[in-house]
Amino acid sequence: MKLIELAKSDYLSKRESKLTLFDKFVFRPVGILIIYLLSKIFKLSPNFVTLLSVIVTVAGSFFFIIKEDVLAMTFFILFPILDCADGTLARFLKVKKGVEGTGVLVDALGGYCFIVIFWSTLEYSFDNGYYSLFCHLILVINLICRLYLNKKLLILAKKDEKTESPRSSFIYNCYENIEFGSAMIPLFGIALMYDTLHYFVMAYLLVAMALLAWCMYDMLKLLQS
Numbered sequence: 588m589k590l591i592e593l594a595k596s597d598y599l600s601k602r603e604s605k606l607t608l609f610d611k612f613v614f615r616p617v618g619i620l621i622i623y624l625l626s627k628i629f630k631l632s633p634n635f636v637t638l639l640s641v642i643v644t645v646a647g648s649f650f651f652i653i654k655e656d657v658l659a660m661t662f663f664i665l666f667p668i669l670d671c672a673d674g675t676l677a678r679f680l681k682v683k684k685g686v687e688g689t690g691v692l693v694d695a696l697g698g699y700c701f702i703v704i705f706w707s708t709l710e711y712s713f714d715n716g717y718y719s720l721f722c723h724l725i726l727v728i729n730l731i732c733r734l735y736l737n738k739k740l741l742i743l744a745k746k747d748e749k750t751e752s753p754r755s756s757f758i759y760n761c762y763e764n765i766e767f768g769s770a771m772i773p774l775f776g777i778a779l780m781y782d783t784l785h786y787f788v789m790a791y792l793l794v795a796m797a798l799l800a801w802c803m804y805d806m807l808k809l810l811q812s
Contacts, residue, residue, distance in 0.1 A: 590623045596682040597675045605760055607769040610671055614768070618672030622679075633677040637697040640669035644701050648708040660776045666701055667768050673697070695737055701767055702729050709788065718785055721792045728795040729766075732802045739809070762798055 597619060606615065625631055647662030673694055703726060710722035763769060771791070778787035 590619070592683070593619050593623055593675060593679050596679040600678045600682070607760075607764045609667070609764070609769040609773070614667045615671040615675065618668045618670075619675050621668065622672045622676050631676060633673040633680070634693045636669055636673035636676055637693045640666050640673065640697050641700045641704075643669065644704045648704050651708055652711065656779050660772075660779060663705070663772050663775065667772055670694075670697065670701075670768055695733075698733065698767075699730060702726060702733070705767065709784070712784075713788075718788050721788050725788070725791055725795045728799050732795075732798050735802050735806065739805075758801055762794070762801070765794060 597615065622631065622636070625636075629635070643662045643665040647659045647666070649659075650656075650662060651659035677694070706722045706726035706729070710719045710726070713719035713722065765771060765774075774790075775787060778784045
């Protein structure tokens with residue numbers, strides 16, 4: 588496995604949606620490097636990398652609960668990097684070995700695990716106040732919306748329809764640039780640094796509500812078509 592081959596198979600592959608800014612310039616380049624280095628030691632699979640992303644999320648949650656913010660942030664920032672890395676490896680295996688659909692389901696489950704662990708940890712940290720409720724709402728809304736989008740994509744794929752993927756829209760692209768795979772973790776780190784987690788939660792509650800409204804609008808369009 589060569590570093591340049593990994594990068595080419597990743598950046599030149601087709602996607603449902605455009606790369607976000609953080610993915611393109613931060614998380615994905617680091618993820619490619621990590622896959623390259625780990626492949627020298629382990630026999631990697633996309634599922635193994637996804638499992639690592641869940642493990643670092645659990646570690647980040649643990650350190651956040653015991654008030655070790657630097658360690659918590661260190662492990663949390665590894666999630667989007669590894670979340671990019673498992674896709675990088677899957678695309679490389681598809682190009683080089685013709686392995687189709689490697690790790691797609693497990694990758695989705697990894698994302699769901701992050702949502703549950705991260706927002707449940709913040710919910711616990713607010714000790715059942717209003718912001719604890721807000722964290723719970725964010726968690727539920729994100730799970731519902733992601734399940735809807737993934738289910739719709741599966742239905743379209745099975746029917747072999749040429750309908751444009753909902754993830755290719757401008758509005759969804761804006762959302763992806765601020766959700767957990769992109770700017771959310773760096774913003775979380777800034778909120779930790781300046782003790783402004785309340786503002787962070789309020790901002791992402793608005794983001795979650797906007798995503799829910801968009802998904803409802805998308806569903807209505809689907810029902811009318």
